[in-house]
Amino acid sequence: MKIVFVKMTDYGVTVCGNCGAELVCDDCGDMPDKCPDCGCDLDYSKIDE
Numbered sequence: 001m002k003i004v005f006v007k008m009t010d011y012g013v014t015v016c017g018n019c020g021a022e023l024v025c026d027d028c029g030d031m032p033d034k035c036p037d038c039g040c041d042l043d044y045s046k047i048d049e
Ligand SMILES: [Zn+2]
Pocket: 016, 017, 018, 019, 020, 021, 035, 036, 037, 038, 039, 040
């Protein structure tokens, strides 16, 4: 599966670098490993958490 970098918008929202879907953490505070929209594997290495 294609790996895409996660991007941070000017509004502080993390989005998929491929399709732009908004990424939200689950109840445990974990971010999704895959985009819920396009299914790409997500790489958060360019995001400062
Ligand atoms: Zn996506």
